[in-house]
Amino acid sequence: MKDAAQSRLPLYAFAVFTFVMCALPAEAHLNSTGMGPFYDGLIHFLMSPEDFVPVLALALLAGLRGASYGRRALFTLPVAWLLGGLAGLSAMTAKPHPFVAAAWFLLLGGLLAADAKVSLRVTTALAALLGVYHGYLNGTGVGQFDTAAVALLGLVFAVFVLIALAAAFVVRLRAHWARIAVRVAGSWIAASGLLMLGWAVRTR
Amino acid sequence: MNTTRHNPLVRAMVLAVFVFLCAQTAFAHPQKGEAVGFLTGLRHPISGLDHVLAMVAVGLWGAQLGSPAIWVLPVAFPMVMAAGGMLGLMGVPLPGIEYGIALSAILLGAAVMFEVRPPLGVAAALVGFFAIFHGHAHGTELPPGQSALLYSMGFVMATGCLHALGIGIGTVHRWGWGKRLLRFAGGIVAVGGMFFLWRAVA
Numbered sequence: 384m385k386d387a388a389q390s391r392l393p394l395y396a397f398a399v400f401t402f403v404m405c406a407l408p409a410e411a412h413l414n415s416t417g418m419g420p421f422y423d424g425l426i427h428f429l430m431s432p433e434d435f436v437p438v439l440a441l442a443l444l445a446g447l448r449g450a451s452y453g454r455r456a457l458f459t460l461p462v463a464w465l466l467g468g469l470a471g472l473s474a475m476t477a478k479p480h481p482f483v484a485a486a487w488f489l490l491l492g493g494l495l496a497a498d499a500k501v502s503l504r505v506t507t508a509l510a511a512l513l514g515v516y517h518g519y520l521n522g523t524g525v526g527q528f529d530t531a532a533v534a535l536l537g538l539v540f541a542v543f544v545l546i547a548l549a550a551a552f553v554v555r556l557r558a559h560w561a562r563i564a565v566r567v568a569g570s571w572i573a574a575s576g577l578l579m580l581g582w583a584v585r586t587r
Numbered sequence: 588m589n590t591t592r593h594n595p596l597v598r599a600m601v602l603a604v605f606v607f608l609c610a611q612t613a614f615a616h617p618q619k620g621e622a623v624g625f626l627t628g629l630r631h632p633i634s635g636l637d638h639v640l641a642m643v644a645v646g647l648w649g650a651q652l653g654s655p656a657i658w659v660l661p662v663a664f665p666m667v668m669a670a671g672g673m674l675g676l677m678g679v680p681l682p683g684i685e686y687g688i689a690l691s692a693i694l695l696g697a698a699v700m701f702e703v704r705p706p707l708g709v710a711a712a713l714v715g716f717f718a719i720f721h722g723h724a725h726g727t728e729l730p731p732g733q734s735a736l737l738y739s740m741g742f743v744m745a746t747g748c749l750h751a752l753g754i755g756i757g758t759v760h761r762w763g764w765g766k767r768l769l770r771f772a773g774g775i776v777a778v779g780g781m782f783f784l785w786r787a788v789a
Contacts (some may be wrong), residue, residue, distance in 0.1 A: 432736055484736075496662060563658045570662040571743045574669035578739035581676030 420530040424537030433484050434517050440491035440572050441513060442546040443565050445506055446553025447498060453550035455503060456510045461543040463514025468535040471522020479520050481583035487513065488576025495569025624734030628741025631725060632749060637688050637783045638721060642746055644695035644776045645714055646753015651699055651760055651769060656707055660714050661750035665743050667715035671722025685787035687720030692780025699773025
């Protein structure tokens with residue numbers, strides 16, 4: 384047994400040597416390279432409240448309804464986002480409609496505030512619609528295809544992580560006041576949506 | 588060794604170290620208006636005492652009435668306030684806004700002072716009615732060049748936090764001295780409202 388391992392040692396050493404020789408440039412100067420397209424996509428999502436807040440609202444809603452809803456949203460939304468994004472990559476630039484953005488805030492925030500007893504099917508449909516719509520808008524805006532696809536992956540990864548964290552956090556909540564606090568957050572989201580609707584009317 | 592590893596404080600410190608190590612780039616050039624829109628919205632409700640008094644009074648009254656009013660009123664207020672803001676943005680005129688705001692402080696303060704206990708629907712309707720005036724007056728005051736979305740979010744969140752402050756103060760209601768203190772606080776709110784009404788009339 385020991386002899387066999389020793390006989391493979393040169394092979395391992397050669398593999399390691401080959402791997403080390405193939406090292407890529409360090410790209411240590413982030414001011415010129417940025418964080419890379421993956422992180423660009425990830426940070427873009429976290430810095431875009433019009434994307435971030437509806438996803439958070441859906442995750443909280445799914446979490447309030449239970450673990451099975453959370454699991455369904457966890458996989459449906461990122462997949463739909465990715466598909467929408469890939470469709471958007473080859474499309475013309477699309478401008479997000481302020482009414483639709485406000486409607487997502489209102490709808491998801493309102494459902495969350497009301498603790499609406501939405502079915503698993505409706506939750507799945509909402510996740511799919513939200514993902515396809517926002518993914519498409521992201522896809523049209525991320526730029527050239529080679530880096531855009533990676534940026535899209537980073538974005539989808541951020542969506543996945545946010546849903547996982549937020550839904551899992553709410554699923555575990557048992558205290559009445561804690562669940563109320565989540566619903567209050569929903570009312571704030573819906574209220575922001577109402578104001579956004581007003582701004583959309585005014586700027587037209 | 589295990590005891591140290593499972594200590595929540597140690598865990599929190601390890602987490603904090605990781606968070607600090609993962610420091611991101613500064614993003615000093617956000618999109619137009621994003622850096623200030625949220626802060627402006629967050630600051631706006633606390634910049635006017637008339638608004639602050641009514642917000643806090645909603646929380647005080649909710650705490651005094653107990654469940655479910657303790658969360659129904661603070662949920663109703665921002666929602667209807669945003670609807671009032673929307674009306675303002677759409678150009679729908681609302682007469683006597685300043686009177687409405689002053690009256691909200693007077694009546695909500697008086698409700699706390701006299702420990703008025705109406706049915707939940709009546710309390711929510713009263714709070715919602717006055718919320719329209721607050722939203723119409725303050726929700727539309729976005730400085731030029733700032734993000735409307737972030738301003739709206741900051742504005743709503745600050746309003747909610749003022750309610751939470753009122754609820755926090757209102758928790759003293761469980762003690763005898765706390766009840767008296769709460770009624771006294773309601774009186775202060777009502778007096779403040781009278782001052783603003785006098786200023787609106789004068």
